[in-house]
Amino acid sequence: MKITVIGTGYVGLVTGTCFSEMGNNVYCIDIDNGKIECLKKGIVPIYEPGLEELVLKNQSNGDLIFTNNLKEGLNNSNICFIAVGTPMGEDGSANLQHVLDAAKEVGQLVNHDLIVVNKSTVPVGTADKVKTTILEELEQRNLKFNIEVVSNPEFLKEGSAVEDFMRPDRVIIGSSNENVIETLKELYAPFTTNHERFITMDVRSAEMTKYAANAMLATRISFMNEIANICEKVGADINNVRKGIGSDKRIGYNFLYAGCGYGGSCFPKDVKALIKIAANKGYDANILKEVEALNNQQKLTLVRKVVDKFGESLSGLTFGIWGLSFKPGTDDMREAPSVVTINKLCELGAKVQVYDPQAMEVAEKYYFEDNKKVKYAKNKYDALDSVHSLLLLTEWKEFRSPDFEEMSKRMVNKIIFDGRNQYNKETLKEFGFEYHQIGNGY
Ligand code: UGA
Numbered sequence: 001m002k003i004t005v006i007g008t009g010y011v012g013l014v015t016g017t018c019f020s021e022m023g024n025n026v027y028c029i030d031i032d033n034g035k036i037e038c039l040k041k042g043i044v045p046i047y048e049p050g051l052e053e054l055v056l057k058n059q060s061n062g063d064l065i066f067t068n069n070l071k072e073g074l075n076n077s078n079i080c081f082i083a084v085g086t087p088m089g090e091d092g093s094a095n096l097q098h099v100l101d102a103a104k105e106v107g108q109l110v111n112h113d114l115i116v117v118n119k120s121t122v123p124v125g126t127a128d129k130v131k132t133t134i135l136e137e138l139e140q141r142n143l144k145f146n147i148e149v150v151s152n153p154e155f156l157k158e159g160s161a162v163e164d165f166m167r168p169d170r171v172i173i174g175s176s177n178e179n180v181i182e183t184l185k186e187l188y189a190p191f192t193t194n195h196e197r198f199i200t201m202d203v204r205s206a207e208m209t210k211y212a213a214n215a216m217l218a219t220r221i222s223f224m225n226e227i228a229n230i231c232e233k234v235g236a237d238i239n240n241v242r243k244g245i246g247s248d249k250r251i252g253y254n255f256l257y258a259g260c261g262y263g264g265s266c267f268p269k270d271v272k273a274l275i276k277i278a279a280n281k282g283y284d285a286n287i288l289k290e291v292e293a294l295n296n297q298q299k300l301t302l303v304r305k306v307v308d309k310f311g312e313s314l315s316g317l318t319f320g321i322w323g324l325s326f327k328p329g330t331d332d333m334r335e336a337p338s339v340v341t342i343n344k345l346c347e348l349g350a351k352v353q354v355y356d357p358q359a360m361e362v363a364e365k366y367y368f369e370d371n372k373k374v375k376y377a378k379n380k381y382d383a384l385d386s387v388h389s390l391l392l393l394t395e396w397k398e399f400r401s402p403d404f405e406e407m408s409k410r411m412v413n414k415i416i417f418d419g420r421n422q423y424n425k426e427t428l429k430e431f432g433f434e435y436h437q438i439g440n441g442y
Helices: 010-021 033-040 051-060 070-075 095-109 126-140 163-165 178-193 203-234 238-248 268-278 288-297 301-308 337-347 358-365 404-410 423-431
Strands: 001-007 025-029 064-067 079-082 114-118 147-151 171-174 197-202 319-322 351-355 375-376 389-393 413-420 434-436
Touching: 001 010, 001 095, 010 051, 010 064, 010 079, 010 197, 010 301, 025 070, 033 064, 051 064, 064 070, 070 095, 079 095, 079 178, 095 126, 095 171, 114 126, 114 413, 126 147, 126 203, 126 301, 147 171, 147 203, 147 238, 163 178, 163 288, 171 203, 171 389, 178 197, 178 288, 178 301, 197 203, 203 288, 268 288, 268 337, 301 337, 301 389, 301 413, 301 434, 337 358, 351 358, 358 375, 389 423, 423 434
Parallel strands: 001 025, 001 079, 025 064, 079 114, 114 147, 171 197, 319 351, 319 389, 351 375, 389 413, 413 434
Antiparallel strands: none
């Protein structure tokens, strides 16, 4: 099939590339010329395992075309995906400007019937707005085409985006048009050999499904963090509790890890947006408000433990930090616990020495209030030179089994504050470390 994808961000680039990998002819459009020029040279602006290889391969065989020329893309396709950003507005709601701008441009340029597929995360009712916007533009041009707007939310995770797209748990299509559903079924067929994975529903339910999925996962994490906080008070261990409850099939083991809070570009934004969507309709989404509040509090949980140990003033102390990205496998630091943790430690007078396998460059450019207090180390052990403690914030694999002897030699105090519960308490005791975990009260 011939497809246009508007937006070469995370979702758009992965979507376009994976469709081209299945032999479709894909035009990836972006208004950012710099980005398009880089992509044409095979330079992928985000770190995502497997993506660069697929971009190079499909670009060279002509299935994947990067251009800022939307007209060329539309002339050559009968399906157009909108995958542009919906950043958080000042009041917490999703800002639809980019989506509606894209719709307007489609209306100004399209010259035939078109299926418009919305992949951006958007409030319920946006598909209708997109359709109205396109039809208004067509009317101005005295043209009439059949425009079908479909909701097809994306559930891929950063760090495993290609894998998630290629082998999705489900593909959701929100549309009431049988022909459109059949076309999209065909497009997605190579990714959903198990047909039960293809779920169709009305547009509004599909739009809501995306928010509900992210809000449910965020709730699960905040719930586990709350139980972890209670475990600390009553002398229980969250890791045992996790195994205990996860064994119930209705609960399951996935996404049950307590830690120093969730970050990223999706959960924080989508939970906030859903609270706002509800409020606009006069509904007070109390559970979601608590999920958000608890997460904000949880991001500072290691700082609270540090203060309990060293007191309110941290001047004269240096802390080693392992992990800056909001999760392993990405260089993305949006809403990462590391940002608030490091800014707070510095505000209390401390210095930090940081190391992350991928996020060092973005960290240095964008994130810290006082970069003079932040030293960027070459590797994980250098980050520990003469530090008074280590704080582990992201569970990268290379932090899983470090050389504890080497760490002992470098650190002034052998103290670890672990925000991701990576180590065995007994092992660390043998090496003489003081070990502070999340949710371990004994
Ligand atoms: C999330 C969803 O998982 C995807 O399904 C969705 O498509 C995506 O948002 C989106 O809306 O685009 P992502 O933000 O990439 O994906 O990252 P996750 O793997 O979900 O992790 C989010 C945060 O939760 C991370 O900070 C992670 O450390 C934290 N987390 C995750 C926990 O604290 N505990 C867990 O058990 C799992």
